[in-house]
Every structure is written in C-alpha cells, then in structure tokens.
Amino acid sequence: MITKKEETEYEKPKLFRFWNFLIYGSFFAIGAFLVYLYSAYIFINK
Secondary structure: OOOHHHHHHHHHHHHHHHHHHHHHHHHHHHHHHHHHHHHHHHHHOO
16 A cells, blocks of 8 residues: 555655756756857857
8 A cells, every 4th residue: 555655755856856857957958059059159250
C-alpha cells in the first residue's frame, strides 16, 4: 500500500528533472542568443 508521503516522494524527481531541464535549457538558449547577438554586432560594425 502506498501512503501519501511515499507518493509525493516518488513524484519529486520527475518534477525536479522537468524544472532542471527548463532552467538550464533557458540559460543555454539565452547564452547562445547573446553569443549570436554579439557576433552579429561585430560583423555589422566591421
């Protein structure tokens, strides 16, 4: 029999994995966009 406490402990890793993917994915996307923006700025002002 699964108690409520065990159920919440079982569901935590999925939620953490989702939030970690969202946070690190957004940081990576913002970083890649800033690199693209900076290289475009250098290329335009050359």
